[in-house]
Each structure stands twice: as structure tokens, then as C-alpha cells.
Amino acid sequence: MLHLVLDKISIHYDGQPAPAVEHVSIGVAKNDFVVLVGRSGCGKTSLLNVAAGLVIPARGSATVNGKPITGPGSDRAVVFQNDALFPWLTARENVAFALRLRGVRPAERARRADELLALVKLAEAGDKRIWELSGGMRQRVGLARALAAEPEFLLLDEPLGALDALTRERMQTTLLDLWTASHAGVLMVTHGIEEALVLATRIVVLAPGPGRVVRTFEPSFSRRYAAGEPIRAIKADPAFAAARGELTDAIFEGEAA
Numbered sequence: 001m002l003h004l005v006l007d008k009i010s011i012h013y014d015g016q017p018a019p020a021v022e023h024v025s026i027g028v029a030k031n032d033f034v035v036l037v038g039r040s041g042c043g044k045t046s047l048l049n050v051a052a053g054l055v056i057p058a059r060g061s062a063t064v065n066g067k068p069i070t071g072p073g074s075d076r077a078v079v080f081q082n083d084a085l086f087p088w089l090t091a092r093e094n095v096a097f098a099l100r101l102r103g104v105r106p107a108e109r110a111r112r113a114d115e116l117l118a119l120v121k122l123a124e125a126g127d128k129r130i131w132e133l134s135g136g137m138r139q140r141v142g143l144a145r146a147l148a149a150e151p152e153f154l155l156l157d158e159p160l161g162a163l164d165a166l167t168r169e170r171m172q173t174t175l176l177d178l179w180t181a182s183h184a185g186v187l188m189v190t191h192g193i194e195e196a197l198v199l200a201t202r203i204v205v206l207a208p209g210p211g212r213v214v215r216t217f218e219p220s221f222s223r224r225y226a227a228g229e230p231i232r233a234i235k236a237d238p239a240f241a242a243a244r245g246e247l248t249d250a251i252f253e254g255e256a257a
């Protein structure tokens, strides 16, 4: 079984008096969609950066398929909010660039890039330059580029955070479609409570001071979507509203009024 494992992780930034994160364990298997939520400063991005190999923990172990994570690797692709694409290149060229890094032959690159753009519903936009695209379209090019690496794990830091509410909602189902099609394990950070419920197979709720896990939830809504239930019907289910209330309480529990 493919696994990304953060085991008893503590993170202590240089010059800080206290650890940012203490004793946090999170596992992501293939086909899992794990979402980290919690108040500002609870260490969500720091933990994602440990998984990406960009932050080395003070204690604990981070492994991917049993091997220690010592830096970025082709088994993990990262998408950040406002991800940097090359604005002067077309959407197709941006995706093809990632294929080139993977050693895909030039003759193959354009065809494969078009397949990936179709997957994120941008089949018509291959020839458009990045500066000609909307924020939501750019974010989809970023996802197509991440998928070009055929990663076993996708690490997403607020990938929909910069989008307007309607585009964000549409992108949630795009993300679920990509997850279902790719079978990748996903670890994602979000501030969106509904977004976490729509997407996650597991939600890890963190609290700050220092960052630690306070609750986990295993919602079934994303599996229901993957099984063919429309997203509107899922969100209208009273179970969805109940889960939203419970998750909100867990996030704000213990917060000084």
C-alpha cells in the first residue's frame, strides 16, 4: 500500500521560543483525501511543507512509501495558492514544461499536455497565454501541471483560496473528479469548512499553541459524489448541515471568546 506518513512530528522554527507544531501524526494512503483545517497559526502549512520536503521537523519521522522525506520528490506534487505559472507561455506550454522535466519526449508532450488540460476542463484553452486566463482557469492549469508529474501524492495548500465563491464551488467538483481519476492520495490545507466536508475522506482538525490534532472526522460526502450522487443533493442533505455544525464547533472549541 502506498503511504505518506507524518509520525509524531514536532516543528520548531529557528529563533522561535516555542514549537509551531508538537507531536502530530497524519497518514495518507492512495485514494485518501485528507484535509487539514484549524484556526490561523495551528501549523497546517508547516505540516504540508514537511510532507513536501520543504521543512525538516525537529522531531518525528516523515516518510513516503517507507523512505524518509529529505526534500521534494517526483512522488509528490505541490500546488500552492496563486501558484506561479509562466505568464508568457501558453497553458499547453506550461503543462508541457512539467512533462519535459519528467523526460517525456518532445513529440509526446503536446498530446499529453492536451489530455491533461482536457482533464481539468480546459481543452479549448491550450493556445491561450496565462495572462489571458481567469484566476480559476490559471488554477486549473496549475493542477494540470501538477498532474503531469503523475505524482502518487498531491499536496495542496489552499489551492482554491484565491477564487471567487462560485468558481471555488465549481473547482471543488473538478478536484474530486481529478482525485477519482488519478487515484492519488491527497493532503490539502483549507480554511473552507464546507470545502473540507465536500472533499475529504478524513478531516484533521488542528488547534494552535502549539499546533496539535484535536479531532478527526471521516465524512462520506466525497465518496458519495464519486459514486455518482449530485453535489447539490449532497449539500442539501441534513447530514451535511449537521456535519458542518460539528466541524465548526471542533475548530473553535477552546478559543478564547
Ligand SMILES: Nc1ncnc2c1ncn2[C@@H]1O[C@H](COP(=O)(O)OP(=O)(O)OP(=O)(O)O)[C@@H](O)[C@H]1O
Residues within 6 Å of the ligand: 013, 014, 016, 020, 038, 039, 040, 041, 042, 043, 044, 045, 046, 047, 211
Ligand atoms: N518560516 C517560519 N519562521 C518562523 N515561524 C514560522 C515560519 N512559518 C510559520 N511559522 C510560525 O509557525 C506557526 C504555524 O504557522 P503555519 O503557517 O504553519 O500555520 P497555518 O495553520 O498554516 O496558518 P494560516 O491558517 O494562517 O495559514 C505560526 O505561529 C507561524 O507564525
